Amino acid sequence: MTQETVNGPEGTTIDPADAEVIPLRKRDRDAFGEWVAELPDADREAAESDDVAEGQVVDLPEQVYPLSLAEMMKAKDEARRPILPPWLTVDAERRAFARWLVHHYRETGAYHLVRVPLYSAKLTAYAPRGAWRWSASTCRWVFDAEGAPIRAAAVQAGDAAEYLRLSRQRNGRVKLRATIAVLAGALGLALALAVWVLAPAWVDVLAAAAIVAVLGWAGTPADRPVIEGARVKFRARKLTSDIVVRAFVSAGLTTKDQGIAFPRPIVQEGDGWRVVVDLPYGKTFADALNAQDRLASGIDVAPTQVFLDKDVSSARRVSMWVAGTDPLAVSPGRTPLLHTDRVDFWKPIPWGRDERGNEVMVTMLWLSLLVGAVPRQGKTFSARTIALAAALDPFVRIVLFDGKASPDWRGFRKIAHRIGFGIVPRDGVDPVEHFVDSLTELKADVEDRYHRLSEMPLNVCPEGKLTPEISRNKRLNMPLTVVIVDEVQEYLQHPTHGKLILELLVYLARVAPAVGVSVLVATQKPDDKACPSVLRDQHQARFSLKVGSWQVSDVVLGAGAYSEGLDASRLLRSHKGVGVLRGMTDEAGIVRTYLADGSDAEVILTRALALRTDEGTLSGDAIGEAAPGAESGSILDDVAAVLGRGEDKVWSETIVDRLAELSPETYGPWAALEPKPKAEQLTNALKPYGIATEQISRRVDGKTVNRRGILREHIAAAITERNRNRVAD
Numbered sequence: 093m094t095q096e097t098v099n100g101p102e103g104t105t106i107d108p109a110d111a112e113v114i115p116l117r118k119r120d121r122d123a124f125g126e127w128v129a130e131l132p133d134a135d136r137e138a139a140e141s142d143d144v145a146e147g148q149v150v151d152l153p154e155q156v157y158p159l160s161l162a163e164m165m166k167a168k169d170e171a172r173r174p175i176l177p178p179w180l181t182v183d184a185e186r187r188a189f190a191r192w193l194v195h196h197y198r199e200t201g202a203y204h205l206v207r208v209p210l211y212s213a214k215l216t217a218y219a220p221r222g223a224w225r226w227s228a229s230t231c232r233w234v235f236d237a238e239g240a241p242i243r244a245a246a247v248q249a250g251d252a253a254e255y256l257r258l259s260r261q262r263n264g265r266v267k268l269r270a271t272i273a274v275l276a277g278a279l280g281l282a283l284a285l286a287v288w289v290l291a292p293a294w295v296d297v298l299a300a301a302a303i304v305a306v307l308g309w310a311g312t313p314a315d316r317p318v319i320e321g322a323r324v325k326f327r328a329r330k331l332t333s334d335i336v337v338r339a340f341v342s343a344g345l346t347t348k349d350q351g352i353a354f355p356r357p358i359v360q361e362g363d364g365w366r367v368v369v370d371l372p373y374g375k376t377f378a379d380a381l382n383a384q385d386r387l388a389s390g391i392d393v394a395p396t397q398v399f400l401d402k403d404v405s406s407a408r409r410v411s412m413w414v415a416g417t418d419p420l421a422v423s424p425g426r427t428p429l430l431h432t433d434r435v436d437f438w439k440p441i442p443w444g445r446d447e448r449g450n451e452v453m454v455t456m457l458w459l460s461l462l463v464g465a466v467p468r469q470g471k472t473f474s475a476r477t478i479a480l481a482a483a484l485d486p487f488v489r490i491v492l493f494d495g496k497a498s499p500d501w502r503g504f505r506k507i508a509h510r511i512g513f514g515i516v517p518r519d520g521v522d523p524v525e526h527f528v529d530s531l532t533e534l535k536a537d538v539e540d541r542y543h544r545l546s547e548m549p550l551n552v553c554p555e556g557k558l559t560p561e562i563s564r565n566k567r568l569n570m571p572l573t574v575v576i577v578d579e580v581q582e583y584l585q586h587p588t589h590g591k592l593i594l595e596l597l598v599y600l601a602r603v604a605p606a607v608g609v610s611v612l613v614a615t616q617k618p619d620d621k622a623c624p625s626v627l628r629d630q631h632q633a634r635f636s637l638k639v640g641s642w643q644v645s646d647v648v649l650g651a652g653a654y655s656e657g658l659d660a661s662r663l664l665r666s667h668k669g670v671g672v673l674r675g676m677t678d679e680a681g682i683v684r685t686y687l688a689d690g691s692d693a694e695v696i697l698t699r700a701l702a703l704r705t706d707e708g709t710l711s712g713d714a715i716g717e718a719a720p721g722a723e724s725g726s727i728l729d730d731v732a733a734v735l736g737r738g739e740d741k742v743w744s745e746t747i748v749d750r751l752a753e754l755s756p757e758t759y760g761p762w763a764a765l766e767p768k769p770k771a772e773q774l775t776n777a778l779k780p781y782g783i784a785t786e787q788i789s790r791r792v793d794g795k796t797v798n799r800r801g802i803l804r805e806h807i808a809a810a811i812t813e814r815n816r817n818r819v820a821d
């Protein structure tokens with residue numbers, strides 16, 4: 093027999109000397125006449141062995157797969173609990189707790205203080221009963237009433253010796269106690285007389301009140317306490333793993349048999365609980381997000397109390413914060429700007445608080461912000477808080493236009509570089525034209541900044557970018573600028589200027605932030621018609637207060653927001669000033685914006701005016717400087733201003749009459765002419781713009797009257813053409 097090594101399992105070699113010889117028997121021949129041998133199979137033998145119990149753990153013990161040191165340290169780091177609870181280490185939480193403590197005890201104290209007369213009356217009423225109870229128990233003590241049952245038992249048992257011993261003991265005790273009682277009574281009486289005679293009247297009253305109070309307290313029935321609790325007792329709720337499992341099962345995210353895993357213990361975090369859950373394999377964060385309302389129902393809280401956060405370590409891991417009460421219904425209070433003398437707009441500003449009470453600091457540097465919501469949810473107020481912060485930095489230029497002409501922005505008139513309200517001309521000024529002029533001025537400024545910054549020496553402008561020093565250098569005239577447009581849809585839908593405004597805003601939102609000109613646009617109609625996506629898409633930062641559906645929320649916050657767990661339609665109507673912020677801070681999430689109402693705004697703006705006057709930074713409309721190009725306001729703008737919204741064609745005479753109302757000085761003489769020359773004045777004035785009058789028929793008193801007039805589309809086309817040329821220049 094030749095000796096050679098043979099291949100064993102997995103590349104090992106076996107010395108034939110060590111090999112086991114398996115005898116082949118005749119019955120081991122298979123159907124085809126080949127020899128077959130049954131080789132030893134350790135696994136099968138183990139499986140067939142009676143020693144393997146059903147349900148035995150089949151995984152290899154953990155030490156077979158040792159964690160690397162780095163993994164072990166990471167796991168331990170993650171599992172370590174903070175030394176101090178978060179509310180002790182976070183400044184804002186600590187301050188909030190101190191504030192709560194003072195508030196709580198002040199309220200409780202006040203509650204009891206107003207009830208002192210009631211408590212006094214109750215104590216006085218219960219005092220006789222207290223006096224009776226006290227004398228009865230004193231008598232029982234003096235006469236050793238507590239020993240009576242034992243003495244009676246000795247009598248019943250006929251135990252004379254025991255009875256005599258107890259009687260002797262009782263006599264001695266009664267003697268001693270009676271002496272003590274008489275002495276204490278005499279002493280008390282003497283003290284009472286001394287107080288009565290010697291002490292001032294108020295001490296007498298106080299002593300009498302104290303005695304009545306003590307007796308009243310002693311006489312109070314057990315079921316009717318004198319002092320009622322200042323708090324309603326409520327069922328303290330605690331989030332347990334059972335409740336969480338119940339919620340996930342009822343939300344359809346797992347089954348009773350599958351369950352869920354808790355990689356970390358449930359911990360209290362702020363006014364709520366933090367739960368980290370591993371869903372069954374195959375389930376994802378998106379599934380949990382879709383089931384958010386059902387989860388809330390399973391935990392038995394409002395949907396607005398459940399916050400789901402993605403966990404980057406696994407697609408099936410969900411970090412959930414369950415608030416103890418609806419945190420969004422709690423106002424974060426007044427804006428801290430009220431107590432701020434001056435703001436540095438280069439640094440983040442306080443805008444509000446998140447659902448856990450942490451302050452949210454935001455910055456408008458290098459970005460554009462879109463704010464959207466249904467009406468009356470706090471869109472204007474939240475945008476205004478940012479504008480107020482900008483106002484308190486005297487070196488920030490403010491350009492502000494409000495399409496709705498609400499009173500909310502009027503106070504900015506005293507400090508804004510350019511400002512306008514509504515879309516209807518008033519006092520000879522067309523706010524929409526003013527807006528176009530201001531945007532044109534801004535566009536020119538932005539282009540100029542790009543050139544000048546790139547041409548500046550490196551020691552002044554190290555990275556070709558605006559710096560705080562450059563922005564505050566008045567000679568360079570490149571201040572940080574914030575352009576705020578509230579109710580932007582009013583301007584965008586303007587029949588004459590809408591298209592150009594859209595073009596200019598798109599340009600500014602896209603290009604201007606990089607040179608220190610930020611754009612904040614707010615709208616209650618974020619749809620494609622009122623605020624086209626070409627404009628929305630230029631905004632890196634989005635803030636959506638309550639909207640009607642998750643689809644609208646995605647329109648405001650940007651595509652994909654819903655799948656990240658951001659849905660502003662889940663907010664309630666009562667959540668005023670609360671919105672979802674995306675793209676401005678590191679993490680997207682809820683902001684409960686600080687409130688600055690009309691009078692707060694006025695206080696801040698008065699301070700802002702003083703700051704700007706001191707620094708000499710008031711400019712533009714605030715000091716009556718017109719925008720370049722504004723003087724070139726022509727007959728075209730005036731005719732556009734007097735055309736009604738729905739009017740497509742108007743007779744020339746009517747237009748001249750309206751022009752005379754708009755600007756009596758300029759057009760008054762025209763209006764005074766006879767109908768024919770009156771109309772001719774207009775025809776001649778519009779000729780240089782290539783606009784000819786047209787025949788327009790109208791029904792007057794049941795008859796059709798034909799006169800020459802002007803078509804809106806001709807005026808709009810001429811203005812667009814003129815403005816395009818102006819912007820290009």
Ligand SMILES: Nc1ncnc2c1ncn2[C@@H]1O[C@H](COP(=O)(O)OP(=O)(O)OP(=O)(O)O)[C@@H](O)[C@H]1O
Pocket residue numbers: 423465466467468469470471472473474498616668669670684685686687688
């Ligand atoms: N941060 C806030 N905290 C508390 N209440 C607020 C807050 N912001 C706004 N509100 C309340 O909501 C009301 C509406 O706010 P605001 O005028 O800003 O809404 P809006 O969305 O701009 O409305 P509209 O679209 O009609 O202009 C305010 O009058 C105020 O009472």
